[in-house]
Structures are given as structure tokens and as C-alpha cells.
Amino acid sequence: MINRRQFSQAALGVAGFAIGAPAFAQNQPLRLGLLAIRSGVGAFLGEDSIRAVQWGVQRLNAAGGIAGRKVELVIQEESTPKDTIERFRHLVLREKVDAVHGLISTGVTLAVAPVAEEERVLLQCWDGTTQNGVQESMPKTRFVFRSTDNECEAVMGALLTVKHMKGKFATIAGINPDYSYGRNCWETFKALLTRYGIEAKVVSEQWVKVGTTDLTTNVAALGAAKPDLIFTSMFLSDLPIFLRQASAAGLLTNTKLVAPTGGGQINELRNAFVPEGSLLGHNTFFHAQPGASELHKAFVADYRDRYKVLPTSSADRAYFNLMAYKAGVEKAVGATGRWPKVDEIAEAIVGVEVESLGGRGRYRDDKIAEQFFYQGLVRHQAGSASLDFADTTAIFSDKLQKPAGADYWNWIKSANFPI
Amino acid sequence: MQYMNLIMAGLFQAAVLFLVACGLQLIFGVQKIVNLACGSFYALGAFFAITVVGLLQSLELPMVLLLPVLVLSGLVIGLAGAPLELLLRPIYRRDPSYQLLMTFGLVLMFQDVFRFFWGPVPRSMDSTLYTIYGSLELSGFRVPVYNLLVIAASLLIALALGQFLKHSRLGRIVRATAENRNITEAMGVNSAKVFTLVFALGCALGTVGGALVIPTSAASMTMAAELVVDAFAVVIIGGLGSMAGAMAGAIVVGLMRAIAVAYMPEVEILAIYLVVVAVLLFRPAGLFGRSTA
Numbered sequence: 001m002i003n004r005r006q007f008s009q010a011a012l013g014v015a016g017f018a019i020g021a022p023a024f025a026q027n028q029p030l031r032l033g034l035l036a037i038r039s040g041v042g043a044f045l046g047e048d049s050i051r052a053v054q055w056g057v058q059r060l061n062a063a064g065g066i067a068g069r070k071v072e073l074v075i076q077e078e079s080t081p082k083d084t085i086e087r088f089r090h091l092v093l094r095e096k097v098d099a100v101h102g103l104i105s106t107g108v109t110l111a112v113a114p115v116a117e118e119e120r121v122l123l124q125c126w127d128g129t130t131q132n133g134v135q136e137s138m139p140k141t142r143f144v145f146r147s148t149d150n151e152c153e154a155v156m157g158a159l160l161t162v163k164h165m166k167g168k169f170a171t172i173a174g175i176n177p178d179y180s181y182g183r184n185c186w187e188t189f190k191a192l193l194t195r196y197g198i199e200a201k202v203v204s205e206q207w208v209k210v211g212t213t214d215l216t217t218n219v220a221a222l223g224a225a226k227p228d229l230i231f232t233s234m235f236l237s238d239l240p241i242f243l244r245q246a247s248a249a250g251l252l253t254n255t256k257l258v259a260p261t262g263g264g265q266i267n268e269l270r271n272a273f274v275p276e277g278s279l280l281g282h283n284t285f286f287h288a289q290p291g292a293s294e295l296h297k298a299f300v301a302d303y304r305d306r307y308k309v310l311p312t313s314s315a316d317r318a319y320f321n322l323m324a325y326k327a328g329v330e331k332a333v334g335a336t337g338r339w340p341k342v343d344e345i346a347e348a349i350v351g352v353e354v355e356s357l358g359g360r361g362r363y364r365d366d367k368i369a370e371q372f373f374y375q376g377l378v379r380h381q382a383g384s385a386s387l388d389f390a391d392t393t394a395i396f397s398d399k400l401q402k403p404a405g406a407d408y409w410n411w412i413k414s415a416n417f418p419i
Numbered sequence: 420m421q422y423m424n425l426i427m428a429g430l431f432q433a434a435v436l437f438l439v440a441c442g443l444q445l446i447f448g449v450q451k452i453v454n455l456a457c458g459s460f461y462a463l464g465a466f467f468a469i470t471v472v473g474l475l476q477s478l479e480l481p482m483v484l485l486l487p488v489l490v491l492s493g494l495v496i497g498l499a500g501a502p503l504e505l506l507l508r509p510i511y512r513r514d515p516s517y518q519l520l521m522t523f524g525l526v527l528m529f530q531d532v533f534r535f536f537w538g539p540v541p542r543s544m545d546s547t548l549y550t551i552y553g554s555l556e557l558s559g560f561r562v563p564v565y566n567l568l569v570i571a572a573s574l575l576i577a578l579a580l581g582q583f584l585k586h587s588r589l590g591r592i593v594r595a596t597a598e599n600r601n602i603t604e605a606m607g608v609n610s611a612k613v614f615t616l617v618f619a620l621g622c623a624l625g626t627v628g629g630a631l632v633i634p635t636s637a638a639s640m641t642m643a644a645e646l647v648v649d650a651f652a653v654v655i656i657g658g659l660g661s662m663a664g665a666m667a668g669a670i671v672v673g674l675m676r677a678i679a680v681a682y683m684p685e686v687e688i689l690a691i692y693l694v695v696v697a698v699l700l701f702r703p704a705g706l707f708g709r710s711t712a
Contacts, residue, residue: 039640040541040639040641041641043539047540205684206680206684211641213637213639214432214635214636216566216635216677217425217428217432217680218680220424220428220429221425221677221680221681224422237543237639241635241637244550245549245563247550248563248565249554249561249562249563250554250561269546272547272550273546273547273550
């Protein structure tokens, strides 16, 4: 026989289970799975992201966690699409994480995102998108949140080239990574120059394999072509190698440089081989942002103090997703009065504006991120080997990325750009 | 003069490729082993050079010594080939497939060695060292002096190796062992020691190549695989076992790549392998190789 009290407790438990609310888990830590690149040419991106999340989680936990639950991180490596899917499943099924953040490679995101939708697991991508080239392959996701379009930087780089360098060059050359990202950036740059009335002659197009460390012949080919301006969307360790060789070969003496993703290598670049006046992009985080927030200053100071290098945009993108998740969970908790289900959290994240390291950001209705982008002109400071920047411009990505459902190539022909 | 840029870039690549291919040829010529790990020794030389140069900088030694230090660091770490040769001894008289498997095993082992000692992230040395010797400018054409020094160093190493093999007593023993191991052993030569010496020397040529390229580049886990493809193209074009062939093959591959990258980058790899296919079809022993038929 059971008494009335035992019956009431059992009934409450059944009711809680029936509405899918893990009410009993509120005292448990919230487990956040991370999928980060940890080896190879992209390892620095993953490292930067993990450091920022750890920094953010430390502060969050000190302030009470997310909706009262402390956050625990479970880190797995992002590698090939196949292996990363296995690790994603491991995080979900074995580690029982509440959500997964991470993924930088678009190729990997394209493979993992459908699995997240199928498993009904919240997946927030740091830098990966589900675009096949510039074509969205998953226009209506329920649980997958994507980063800003990869081409935002090229759009902004082209606009600032028009602003700062129009009339100062007649021939251009490109040296870009040999995959869809590099090719789209180069095509974007040329298309926007044409749109703004710059009929520059293309004298060389160089395509570099990802991870290549030997660029001697590419530098020689560019030297033979003698362009007035070089555009590059290289952003891995190949960029400093290229600039070092190009500078030594005299290629950059009278040639303008536009590197809209170059800021990612800020710790490897030096005045000795990056000419003054070069346009460099910092993606969504500029370490020396004028009028930076207290959050930005605290992060840069802690990061420099601890790791002796500057943080890059990978840190910002990871931190942005942590804050968007926190805001979404707390909004959903406020709306439901209980611990929310995953689809309720996903719905709540959309549209919530959060303060990230690089400024405010949010997710659009189609679950694509919107953040500030930063680019500036290199300025050499006497007595300093490190790069300094002048005339830094910040543009919110709603002016740099195509609206939901739009055709990218048609959009850049007609969009109302801020410059 | 614009073509000089391409020629110099091609020759710089050829100089580094020659060293690695030369080591490959030497080991094959004497030990009859196709060393798939030649690219790994190249990468080992690159990683080790970064550590050595970093140490020199911390000791504030004059960096004008960069080139000799790089050559020396390559030679020192190349000695790692001597103990590794012991692993090959049981398979010298076995089917060549065992040799391929063993040297491929070395490639995999080296991946973890690099990861253990230098980490999974690409490493480079102080980015300003490449220009420490300045640049040479001639009527609109400019080339870093470092590139010229590497070409010169490679030529000097080739000459020294040639002199050693032709005129020294040890060199004659090496050549005799390459011709007929059984007869040289019957004449009292300790072929095991010769093999150890040759393998260490072959590896050292690769590690010196890796050390010399590093001021212009970065050391990464993938550099071994990238290089080995080119090195085998050099050997096929030049002829397996021929030093002169290694030089000719390296120049062909270096220049072909430079020209292809400048005028038709899409066919950069294809251009080299078209030459390889043509050589295999019309001169299977290579430009300087001896026919075994």
C-alpha cells in the first residue's frame, strides 16, 4: 500500500516527465560540448575559441551560472567530417551535453548540421556555415545556428578599397585559398570594384592549397605580373609566409595590399614585411578597438597577461555564442517558468541581442549571426615591430551579408552598401 | 627581366628539392631501399632548425650566422638516421614491399614525434630573419640574398658529395658496395657500417634541405607529404640512383612549377606529372638512369 504523500510525489514526478521538463536537473551543472580544431593549420582558431569560452564560463559561474546552473565544458576535437560526426554523437549520447558549440570548417559544418537537426540538439557554430559556396543548403534549421556569411570580409574589404584606394591602381592580382571561400572572396572583390566604376585589369590569379607553406613560386609569379594592388583572403599560417617572401622579393614596395582576413594572423605579422597603408581585416574582433567596452578591455588584458599574445576574432565568435545561449536559456526560463526544452531555447535565442567581446550581436530569424566587422589601414609606429592601425572602420553585418533567401551574386550588384 | 623572378624561384625550389632527392638517390643506390620517409627527415630538419635558431636568438648570438647554423643543425639532426638504420637491417634481403612498409611506418612514427616535441600547430622562426642578408636588385628584378645563398649552399653540398664519393677512400667503398655488396663484403668491407653511414648521410641531406627552407616557410605536419610527392617526381625524371639525374630532375620540377604557377596555376601539379608520364613512357630509366633491361 502506498500512502497519500507517496502517491503525490509519484504523480508530480510523472507530470514533470510528461511535459519533458528536466525539473530535477536544475541542480546539476549545465554541460556544454565544444567541438574545436586542435591540430594542423587551423589549430590556433580552435585554441583561441576554447580560451574565450573558458574565460566566459569562469565569469559566468562566478556570477551564478546560466539560469542558476553552473556550466561545465566537455571538449572534443573537430577534424574530418566523418570523425567530427562521431564526436558530436559522443558528446550527445555519452556525455549527455545540453548543447554543442564549435565548428570552424564549413565542410565539417555541412556534415554535422543535419545530424544535429536529426538528433534535435542545439548546435551553435563558431565560424562554420551551412552554405554550399554562397548558396544556403539548410535555409530553415530548427536547432542549428550558423555564423555570419564568410564573404562579409571580402565585401567590406572591397568597399574600403573603393573608399581608400580608388584611382590609385590600374592592375590587380589575387592570391587566395584554393577552395570555394577563396574563390568567392576574389570574385566578390572584382565584382564590387566593377560596380563602383573601377575597371582594373587582372594580371595574375594565384590559388593556394590550404596548409601550403611553400609560396616561392606564387611570389615569383606575382612579381612577374607587377600588379598595382594584391588582394588576398589567406588567413592561416600561409599569410605571414606569403608577406615575408613578397616583401623580401620587393613585391610590396610599390604595390597596395588588401587582406580582409589578415588580422587573424596579427601575432605573426610585423611592420618589417607589411607595408604601411595596407588594408587588413579583423573579422568580428579588433584587439585595439577605439572606444572598446569594459568587457573587451578586460578580456584583452587577461588574454595578453595569460597567453602573451593577442586574441583574434575566433575568441569573439565563441564568446558570442556562449552569451547568446545564456540569453536564450534565461529568456526561455523566464517565459516558461521552468527549465526549457531545446526547441524553446532555440526559439528564444533568435533576435536576442547580446554583448560580445567585439560588440553587440544577435541571431536573425533564419538563425544566421549578425555581428560587427572591423577593418583598418596599417600604420607603422616608430620603434615598434608590431602592426598598428589607423582609420579603423566598423560595419554591422546586416550591411555586409545577403538577406535571408537572396541570391548572393544578384544581391551584391544591387545592395545599398554603407560606403 | 620579369622571367628572372620565375627562374630564380624555380632554382630556389630546385636547390631544396635536389638535397632531398639526392638523399633518396644515395640510399637507393647503395641500400636498394626506396625511403618513403625522406619527406619526414626534411620536416624533422625544419622543426629542429626552428628550435636551434630560437636558442641562438635567446643567447643573442649574431644572426648573420643564420645560414651556417641552419646547415649545421640539419647535419646534426640528420645523425638520427644512424640509429634508425638498425630498424631496416632485418629487411634488406626481403621483398621490396617490406622496405616500403617499414619506411612508411617511419613516416607515421615521425608524425607523432613532431606532435610530441613541437605540437600540432605549424611553427615558424622569427619572421624577420628571412631578410637578414638583404635583397639583390638588378634592373627591376629583386631577389632575396638568402635564396641565392641557399642555391649556392646546395651546389656546394653537391660538389662536396661528388668529391667524397669519387676521390675519398670511404667514397670508393660506398660506390663499390653500391655496385656489389657481396663482393665488397668478401673483400673485408663491413657493409653494415657502410649502410649506416649512407643512411645517415642520405637523411642528413634531407634534414639540411628542411633546415634551409624554414626561414622562407613554416614547419607543419603536412610538409613531409607535400615534399615527398615532388621528390619522387624528381627521382623518376632524373633516373633512380643517379646524382646527376637528381640535379636535372630537381631543376625540371622547380622550373616547371614556377612557370605553371605564373601562367596556368590550375595545372601546377599536372604539368610536373605530364613530364613524369612522358619520361616513364619514352625513357623509363629517367634522363640519367641506367636501364636494367
